[in-house]
Amino acid sequence: MKRLALHDTRGVFSLTRVLSGSMARILMYHNFSGGESADPDPLSVAGVRAQFTYLRRHFRVVPLLHIAEQVASKRALDRYAVALTIDDGRRNCYEFLFPLLKEFDFPATLFVVSSFMRGEDWIWTDKILWLAEQSRRPEELVPGKLEPVFKSLNRMRPEARNARIEAMAASAEISIPQRPPPKYVPCSWSELRVMADSGLMDIGSHTVTHPTLSSITDEESWWELTASRRQIEEGIGRTVRSFCFPNGMPGDYRPSQVRQLADAGYACSVVADFGLVSRGADPYLLPRIGMALKSRPAEFSKYLDGAAYYRWRLQTVFRAPSA
Ligand SMILES: [Zn+2]
Helix, strand or coil, X not given: CHHHHHHHHHHHHHXXXXXXXXXXXXXXECCEECCCCCCCCCEEHHXXXXXXXXXXXXXXXXXXXXXXXXXXXXXXXXXXXXXXXXXXXXXXHHHHHHHHHXXXXXXXXXXXXXXXXXXXXXXXXXXXXXXXXXXXXXXXXXXXXXXXXXHHHHCCCHHHHHHHHHHHHHHCCCCCCCCCCHHHCECCHHHHHHHHHCCCEEEEECCCCCCCHHHCCHHHHHHHHHHXXXXXXXXXXXXXXXXXXXXXXXXXXXXXXXXXXXXXCCCEEEEEEEXXXXXXXXCCCEEXXXXXXXXXXXXXXXXXXXXXXXXXXXXXXXXCCCC
């Protein structure tokens, strides 16, 4: 009976994969680890390998810019196209993902935060995660229940948000180190160059300081877009064409800031909204599929095959107000 149910699911997934084959998938990754750990967020090498094996069998992994060009020209997209994207620029991408990209010959795009790469600061969301891991952690930081904390900090202006994080640390008598602890260190410029020179990794921008753009002025976001691009280009000696919005959910950026992207020299940009990319989509608001916590076929196939997409679309239709 169980076997029959699994067989049925596979049939449905094959069907949704064919139905959605003309739409592209952009996968979103953040962290990787060498082995299984108690923390389910970093995707293990074994988990990524399972996903990549599935991708090789059913899809075609292409550069993000390839999909962006097709979208911008309003042409039909290549069938079963998938792009891989990784946010922030932590070293675990170089250490654990890059060898797999070489093994599978898959291209990917890594969006880096330029002040993080330059060693000027570490990513504020990692400071929260690190504080929550400390034995004498601030009371409000409960590991695994940090969503409300991120939600309240996301939309604050950067200086107010940083002051709030410092106050949280001070309340627990912890001082946040200037440099990130090993788990949160960035790739070095030379590691970024090695990946870029392999021809497999395109390096994109994820701003200078990782602010939620709607929390800052248009003048400030213009600086985040242009200075990060300049700094990354200097660091890797290549042109930067793609951008990723920090946090990237609706309300995390304004239309005026989306319009700044083309003037700042970017060809495309990704958000964190769930969805597949259809013909004629906006190349500056490309939706993605989050791949963390999905290391087994039963967990990731429904997302890759489009079943989760159709289910979400149906829910959206039925939830829409009638007037
Ligand atoms: Zn990010």
